[in-house]
Amino acid sequence: MVLKLDEIAPLEWTKDDWCKMHFRAMGTGCQIIWRAPSRKQAVAYRDSAVTWVMEFEAKYSRYREDSLISAIRRGAGEHWVTTDADLESMFALCDHWHWSTGGVFDPTALPLEQLWDYKAETPRLPSEDEIKAAQALVGWQRVERKPGSVYLPQRGMAIDLGGIGKEYAVDRVIEQSLPFGITDILVDFGRDVRGVGQAPQGGPWSVGLEDPNDPGTCWGGVKMSNRAVTTSGDYLRGFQHEGRQYGHIIDPRSGRPVANGCHSATVIAPTCTEAGVLSTAALILGPREALQLIERSGFSQGCVWQGDKRHDTSRFASYVL
Amino acid sequence: MQARATVLAICLAVLPLRRSMAEDRVDFTVGYYLEDHHRVDVWTSALLWETEVTPHTTMRLQGVYDVVSGASPTGAPPTQKTRTVTKEVSTSVGGSQVVAGYNVVSGPTGTPPTYVPIFATVGAETTTTTQTEVVPYGKKYLPVQEFEDERLGFNWELEHRLGGWILTGGAAYSEESDYKSVAGTLKLGREFNHKATLVSLGASLGHDQVLHTEEDSARWEDKDIVEGQLALVHAINPKTLLTLTGTLGSAEGYLNDQYKYASVDDEIVREQRPDSRDKRIALVMLNRAVDSLNGSAELIYRFYTDSYGVDAQTVGFTWYQKLGKRFILAPSLRYYEQSAADFYAVQFTDAPKIYSSDYRLSKLATLTAGMKLIWKAHDKFTVSLAYDRYSMWGRDGQTTNEAYPDANVVTLGFKLWY
Numbered sequence: 001m002v003l004k005l006d007e008i009a010p011l012e013w014t015k016d017d018w019c020k021m022h023f024r025a026m027g028t029g030c031q032i033i034w035r036a037p038s039r040k041q042a043v044a045y046r047d048s049a050v051t052w053v054m055e056f057e058a059k060y061s062r063y064r065e066d067s068l069i070s071a072i073r074r075g076a077g078e079h080w081v082t083t084d085a086d087l088e089s090m091f092a093l094c095d096h097w098h099w100s101t102g103g104v105f106d107p108t109a110l111p112l113e114q115l116w117d118y119k120a121e122t123p124r125l126p127s128e129d130e131i132k133a134a135q136a137l138v139g140w141q142r143v144e145r146k147p148g149s150v151y152l153p154q155r156g157m158a159i160d161l162g163g164i165g166k167e168y169a170v171d172r173v174i175e176q177s178l179p180f181g182i183t184d185i186l187v188d189f190g191r192d193v194r195g196v197g198q199a200p201q202g203g204p205w206s207v208g209l210e211d212p213n214d215p216g217t218c219w220g221g222v223k224m225s226n227r228a229v230t231t232s233g234d235y236l237r238g239f240q241h242e243g244r245q246y247g248h249i250i251d252p253r254s255g256r257p258v259a260n261g262c263h264s265a266t267v268i269a270p271t272c273t274e275a276g277v278l279s280t281a282a283l284i285l286g287p288r289e290a291l292q293l294i295e296r297s298g299f300s301q302g303c304v305w306q307g308d309k310r311h312d313t314s315r316f317a318s319y320v321l
Numbered sequence: 322m323q324a325r326a327t328v329l330a331i332c333l334a335v336l337p338l339r340r341s342m343a344e345d346r347v348d349f350t351v352g353y354y355l356e357d358h359h360r361v362d363v364w365t366s367a368l369l370w371e372t373e374v375t376p377h378t379t380m381r382l383q384g385v386y387d388v389v390s391g392a393s394p395t396g397a398p399p400t401q402k403t404r405t406v407t408k409e410v411s412t413s414v415g416g417s418q419v420v421a422g423y424n425v426v427s428g429p430t431g432t433p434p435t436y437v438p439i440f441a442t443v444g445a446e447t448t449t450t451t452q453t454e455v456v457p458y459g460k461k462y463l464p465v466q467e468f469e470d471e472r473l474g475f476n477w478e479l480e481h482r483l484g485g486w487i488l489t490g491g492a493a494y495s496e497e498s499d500y501k502s503v504a505g506t507l508k509l510g511r512e513f514n515h516k517a518t519l520v521s522l523g524a525s526l527g528h529d530q531v532l533h534t535e536e537d538s539a540r541w542e543d544k545d546i547v548e549g550q551l552a553l554v555h556a557i558n559p560k561t562l563l564t565l566t567g568t569l570g571s572a573e574g575y576l577n578d579q580y581k582y583a584s585v586d587d588e589i590v591r592e593q594r595p596d597s598r599d600k601r602i603a604l605v606m607l608n609r610a611v612d613s614l615n616g617s618a619e620l621i622y623r624f625y626t627d628s629y630g631v632d633a634q635t636v637g638f639t640w641y642q643k644l645g646k647r648f649i650l651a652p653s654l655r656y657y658e659q660s661a662a663d664f665y666a667v668q669f670t671d672a673p674k675i676y677s678s679d680y681r682l683s684k685l686a687t688l689t690a691g692m693k694l695i696w697k698a699h700d701k702f703t704v705s706l707a708y709d710r711y712s713m714w715g716r717d718g719q720t721t722n723e724a725y726p727d728a729n730v731v732t733l734g735f736k737l738w739y
Binding site for chain 2: 031033186188191192193195199200205206207208209210215218221229230231232233234235236237264266
């Protein structure tokens with residue numbers, strides 16, 4: 001298939017040698033802003049990055065029946081499925097973060113997410129038995145792997161890279177910019193953001209942080225260079241039942257939506273993958289454990305909103321504008 | 322890119338001062354020179370075939386092929402990048418909150434962006450004016466000229482021995498996209514003292530052509546070179562060999578490097594060198610076998626002076642250590658220093674007629690540390706692998722150190738006698 005990249009992701013030149021592009025991928029809006037050494041290099045990088053993202057989505061989206069992830073799901077309880085290098089890399093990250101978060105990050109939690117379907121016309125509360133049945137299909141530690149292939153031991157199990165895939169793509173697209181001589185760049189895939197070098201206005205990139213208590217405005221912002229920032233929140237997606245709000249983020253330990261009063265968690269980390277996993281885990285864990293987890297990771301900082309109170313890690317304030 | 326050494330230099334370099342035993346052989350050498358930060362890289366390869374045409378006549382044919390690419394400082398002074406910035410300056414009176422403008426906004430992953438108003442001030446009277454200014458950004462950078470070229474060269478020699486006399490004649494040709502060179506050499510040697518002493522006198526004539534380009538035209542410029550060399554090789558005793566050479570040379574014509582520029586009265590213009598250059602070189606080399614250590618030492622001193630005002634000295638030491646019957650390890654160290662050309666400066670004023678800011682004409686020094694391993698794989702076949710670390714630095718306190726290269730050089734060689 002020949003991608004018409006000029007139509008999918010037209011380049012927009014802003015000022016001096018800065019350019020940006022918007023395109024849709026992975027079910028969300030994506031934008032990249034960068035300073036290119038030349039227009040030729042800018043086009044070459046656009047072509048490389050967008051093509052890679054499209055191929056990445058085709059291979060790893062659970063919404064596409066011809067994807068590798070769907071093939072793994074169909075093979076559950078039946079046969080091994082051959083993986084590839086990118087998937088092996090993501091599985092290695094899943095290993096690490098599943099262990100680091102004490103199982104809160106679990107790429108096999110799809111049966112629970114489907115059970116709590118907030119997109120249904122009339123969302124309903126699942127029964128206790130249904131929750132237990134779905135939980136029985138969840139567990140990253142149960143996924144069997146050997147070099148170059150993977151096997152889900154029970155029919156009904158599935159892998160969903162939704163919690164890590166987009167963030168991984170941000171990191172890879174940043175890495176791909178280096179051979180093109182690009183040293184100043186910001187990648188924003190569905191508001192998962194990573195910035196390198198300087199912003200067009202000079203100095204570090206500034207990223208606004210949406211106020212969970214007043215969506216559409218920012219409670220503040222952070223400045224960063226060579227860092228990623230992601231926010232997890234359940235205040236925009238979820239459903240109400242009998243007057244009670246249920247968010248879309250599921251705690252795999254309880255099999256239920258997060259109900260600790262936290263509605264937003266933001267993490268700044270060296271990579272987008274790390275920031276994304278930590279911000280989701282932070283929201284599930286609640287302020288006390290979340291801050292410990294973020295601090296323990298070594299190079300990350302963050303904050304968690306519980307109601308109208310913000311809980312910060314020790315050095316998060318140094319990033320705040 | 323102009324050749325760093327002319328064909329003439331090749332001619333003199335390959336003319337052996339001392340004839341070894343009659344033998345047919347093939348040498349092949351491939352080398353890679355890489356400057357730090359990947360500024361310049363050079364692939365070089367050379368094939369030499371030597372054969373005995375008659376019992377008294379030996380012929381040598383050599384082909385050289387180089388590929389060079391990279392970027393070299395033009396000589397123009399370090400430059401500061403600038404850009405025009407448009408700033409909106411807001412003056413607010415009253416109000417309670419100012420929301421800064423962000424590059425992007427982070428929110429719940431995957432949700433549609435809901436960007437905040439940029440530069441909004443709540444409840445205040447705001448006056449906004451737009452100002453533009455040129456501001457510096459980034460570090461200063463050294464202007465460089467990028468290049469990519471190939472060089473193909475051939476060298477042919479015929480050496481004839483008659484009694485104690487040795488007559489050598491040669492011709493050479495090399496070509497790059499912007500440089501052509503042709504040269505001829507003639508050398509007469511005489512052996513005395515039961516072949517323990519060799520005296521030789523050689524002369525070379527060369528004619529180079531340099532492609533000079535202007536914005537909308539190009540023309541070939543001429544350069545003529547003549548050199549003479551007197552050499553003495555004397556075996557002081559069976560373990561000590563002394564070599565003395567004296568060289569006189571003169572080049573006339575187009576001697577500029579058209580890729581080099583200079584800042585003259587704050588304008589960047591092409592360099593202008595004198596149209597003649599005379600040089601004198603003296604070389605002393607001593608080789609000494611040290612049986613007790615199963616090795617030998619080589620000591621070199623070279624003095625160079627020319628009409629540009631450049632005086633240079635080189636001191637080198639190499640130790641050849643035999644390791645068993647088949648290996649020789651040769652660590653080496655070489656130091657070189659030169660004074661600046663009379664017409665070299667970082668910047669010029671008052672419109673001089675002759676000027677150059679080519680760092681190669683500045684007051685500088687180089688240090689080369691190397692290690693070579695020679696493996697005698699067979700009585701008639703050897704393989705050698707050499708690594709050299711080359712460092713150059715300025716000594717005038719004015720030329721930016723960024724101009725001087727450091728480089729790694731790896732050379733692989735094969736010799737086959739048959």
